[in-house]
Amino acid sequence: MLEIKNLHVSVEDQEILKGLNLTINAGEVHSIMGPNGSGKSTLAQVLAGRDSYEITEGEVLFEGKDLLELAPEDRACEGVFLAFQYPVEIPGVANTYLLREALNSVRKYRGEEPLKHIEFAKYAKEKMKIMNMGDNLLKRAVNEGFSGGEKKKNEIFQMQILEPKLAILDETDSGLDIDALKVVADGVNTLRNPERGFLVITHYQRLLDYIVPDFVHVLVDGKIVKSGGKELALELEDKGYGWIEEEKTAANS
Amino acid sequence: MSITLSEKNNGYVEGFSKFEKSTSGNDQGWLKSLRQEAIQKFQDLGFPTLKDEDWRFTNVAPIARSSFEILENGHDTVSASDLAPFQFEDQQVTELVFINGRYTHGLSRHCELPNGVIVKNLADAIVSEQEILKDNLAKYADFNEEAFTALNTAFMEDGGFIYIPKGTVVETPIHFLFISTDSDTPSITNPRNLIIAEDNCEANVIEHYTSIADNVYLSNVVTEIVVGENSTIGHYLIELESKKAFNISTLRVQQARSSNIRSHSVLLGGSLVRNNVHPVLAGEGCDSLINGLYMSNHRQHMDNYMKVEHASPHCDSRQLYNGILDGRSRGVFHGRIIVHEDAQKTDAKQTNRNLILSDTAQIDTKPQLEIYADDVKCTHGATIGQIDENALFYLRSRGISEEASRGIIMHAFTNEALESMSVDSVKNYCANLVADWFNQRNQKLEA
Numbered sequence: 081m082l083e084i085k086n087l088h089v090s091v092e093d094q095e096i097l098k099g100l101n102l103t104i105n106a107g108e109v110h111s112i113m114g115p116n117g118s119g120k121s122t123l124a125q126v127l128a129g130r131d132s133y134e135i136t137e138g139e140v141l142f143e144g145k146d147l148l149e150l151a152p153e154d155r156a157c158e159g160v161f162l163a164f165q166y167p168v169e170i171p172g173v174a175n176t177y178l179l180r181e182a183l184n185s186v187r188k189y190r191g192e193e194p195l196k197h198i199e200f201a202k203y204a205k206e207k208m209k210i211m212n213m214g215d216n217l218l219k220r221a222v223n224e225g226f227s228g229g230e231k232k233k234n235e236i237f238q239m240q241i242l243e244p245k246l247a248i249l250d251e252t253d254s255g256l257d258i259d260a261l262k263v264v265a266d267g268v269n270t271l272r273n274p275e276r277g278f279l280v281i282t283h284y285q286r287l288l289d290y291i292v293p294d295f296v297h298v299l300v301d302g303k304i305v306k307s308g309g310k311e312l313a314l315e316l317e318d319k320g321y322g323w324i325e326e327e328k329t330a331a332n333s
Numbered sequence: 334m335s336i337t338l339s340e341k342n343n344g345y346v347e348g349f350s351k352f353e354k355s356t357s358g359n360d361q362g363w364l365k366s367l368r369q370e371a372i373q374k375f376q377d378l379g380f381p382t383l384k385d386e387d388w389r390f391t392n393v394a395p396i397a398r399s400s401f402e403i404l405e406n407g408h409d410t411v412s413a414s415d416l417a418p419f420q421f422e423d424q425q426v427t428e429l430v431f432i433n434g435r436y437t438h439g440l441s442r443h444c445e446l447p448n449g450v451i452v453k454n455l456a457d458a459i460v461s462e463q464e465i466l467k468d469n470l471a472k473y474a475d476f477n478e479e480a481f482t483a484l485n486t487a488f489m490e491d492g493g494f495i496y497i498p499k500g501t502v503v504e505t506p507i508h509f510l511f512i513s514t515d516s517d518t519p520s521i522t523n524p525r526n527l528i529i530a531e532d533n534c535e536a537n538v539i540e541h542y543t544s545i546a547d548n549v550y551l552s553n554v555v556t557e558i559v560v561g562e563n564s565t566i567g568h569y570l571i572e573l574e575s576k577k578a579f580n581i582s583t584l585r586v587q588q589a590r591s592s593n594i595r596s597h598s599v600l601l602g603g604s605l606v607r608n609n610v611h612p613v614l615a616g617e618g619c620d621s622l623i624n625g626l627y628m629s630n631h632r633q634h635m636d637n638y639m640k641v642e643h644a645s646p647h648c649d650s651r652q653l654y655n656g657i658l659d660g661r662s663r664g665v666f667h668g669r670i671i672v673h674e675d676a677q678k679t680d681a682k683q684t685n686r687n688l689i690l691s692d693t694a695q696i697d698t699k700p701q702l703e704i705y706a707d708d709v710k711c712t713h714g715a716t717i718g719q720i721d722e723n724a725l726f727y728l729r730s731r732g733i734s735e736e737a738s739r740g741i742i743m744h745a746f747t748n749e750a751l752e753s754m755s756v757d758s759v760k761n762y763c764a765n766l767v768a769d770w771f772n773q774r775n776q777k778l779e780a
Contacts, residue, residue, distance in 0.1 A: 128726075129726075129729070129730065130726055151729070151735070152729040153730075153733055153734050153735065153738075155730075156729070156730055156731055157732045162730055164727065168721075168723045168726075168727040170727070170728070170745060171745060171749060172744075172746060172748045172749045172752075173741055173742070177741075178733075181733050181737070181741065182728075182731035182732045183732075185731075185732040185733050185734065189732070221745075242731070
C-alpha cells in the first residue's frame, strides 16, 4: 500500500530524513518510535503534503501512485489521513461544517453523491458514539478552546468520518490522560481491518499497549536503524533509546 | 434654486446663507442659531489635514477640493422596485427612505408601532417635536472639534428621528435607507439622525447608505443615540456607497446607567470612507459592544476611528473590528479607549484583525489607551496577516481544495464580525453582501 524508498528530506538546507525506507501493506499496523528530533514528525508532515519541506531524493508510492506529486487535498481524497500532533484551531468554522465539507470533497473525488445535511448528521452521530463525544464538540469551532484531550479525540473522530485507507497518527498519545488514551485507542482499533494500514508515530510505548502494532521501527537521526515486532517497543521502554544509538555507532565504526 | 458648496470663494458660507433661507426650522430661534454657530465653527476649523493626529492616515483633500451641490429633489427617478436590493428578507420593517438626503414618503413604509413610539423624518420632527429636539439635537455630537460634524450641523435638515417612551420594546427593526441618485455634478447630503430611548426600552435601528448610480457624492452623516437607563439599542451601519462616493459617518452614543449599545458597522462601498464611533458610557454598569467589518478592494480607503469613553465605574466595552483588504486599498483602525478618573472597575477590550489579500494593500492599526483611573482592565490586540498557512494546510489535509479552504477561512473571518448581530434578517443581508464581495473578487481573479 505504502512504499517509501530512500527518502531524503531537508528543511533550510539541513537534512532531517536521510534515506528512509518503509513498506506498509494493507491490514498492517506499523509503529515508528524514536527520540526527539529524529525526524518522526517530519515524515508525517511530508506524507500529508506539507510544502515547507524539500524532498531531495527518493520516492513515495501509495497504491502504486507517486504520492509526492499529489496536492495535500488529493492525497486525502486518495485515502491518506494524518492525525496531527498539534491540531490547528480555526475560529469561526464549526467542526461539523469542516467534517461535512471534507467528507463530501472525498466523496466527490470518488465520484459519489454528496451527503445531505440529515444523512451526514446520522452518520456523524454513529461515529460520535464510538468516540464518546458530546454534540457540543460538533457545534463548536474547529479545535478552538478544546482541551488537549478533546483535540486528539477530534482528530480520531475526523479519521472515523473519513475512513481513510492509510492513517498516520503523529504523537496522538502526547498529553493524554489514561481515559482519553483508551478512547482514542478504541477509536483507532474499531477501524482496524484487512484493507487499512496504520502508521503510528509515538515517543512512548504506552500507546502501543492499546494499539498493538504488527511492526515497530526505530528512527534515529533520519534513518530507521532497527525494526522488529511489538516486543521491540517494550525493550525500548525498558532500556531507552541509548542502546540502539550505541549499537549504531558500534556498527558504523 | 441650487446651492453649491466649495472651499473656493468662500462657497460654504455663501451656500449656507442660501440654504438657511430655504430650509425648514429657520423660524425657530434655537435651531437657527445652532446652525449659524456650526457654520462659524466649520469655517474656523476647516477640513482636517494629515497633520491632525486623528486624521493622520486619511487624506480628505479629495473632499476639500471638490465642489458639491445640495440637490433639490430626486425621488421622481426612483421607483419601489429600485429599493429591492437594499431591503431585508423580513417584511416586518419600518422603513424610512431618503432620496438624495430627503425623506420620500411614497417609498417608505410603516409597521404598527407600540403606543407613544415616534418614527418620522427629521424635517417633520423639526416642526412637530420641537421640545424633544431642542433638548437633544446636537447636544452630544460635538461640533466644536470636528469639522465634519460642524458641517453636518450647519446643513442638517433631514434624516431619521425616533423617540421611544419609557418601558417600550419595539419588536420590528427600523430601517433608514439613504439612496443617492445620478446627478450631473457632485452632490452632498448631510443626513442627521436622532434616536432617543427612554428607560427600559429595546429597539434595533439600521442606517443604510447606498446608491443606484455610479457618481461622485459626499454623504456626511451624524447620528446621535441617547440610551436611557437599562435600555438596549442595536445599531447597524451598512455602508454600500457607489465606488466613487465619499462617506463620512459619525455615531455618537450617550449611555445612561445599566444601558446597552450594540453597534455593528459593515463597510463595503465608497472610495473614501471614515467611520467614527463614539460611545460615552456615562452611567454606571453600561455595556458597549462595538463591532465592525470592513472589506476594501481597488483603491478604496476605509478608516475606522473609535473613541470609547468610559466615564463611570463598572462599565464594560468590547470592540471587535475585522478587515479584509485587497487590491491597492488601504484600511485604518484607530482605536481610542479613554477611561476617566472616576471610571473604576472598567473592563475594556479591543481587538482588530486584518487579513491582507494582496501585496499592495495596506493597513494602519493604532490602539490608543488613555487611562486616568487606577483599577481598570484594558486590553487591546491587533493582528495583520495573510491567511494562516497552518489552517490552510489543515483543511487541505482533510480533502478540501485549496480554493475552498481559503474561502472557508475568509468566510470564518468575516463571520466573526457578523455573528453578534441579533437581527437575523439584517445579519443574513450582510452575509449576502459579503458573499457577493467574494464572488466579485473570484470572478475578477478568474478573468
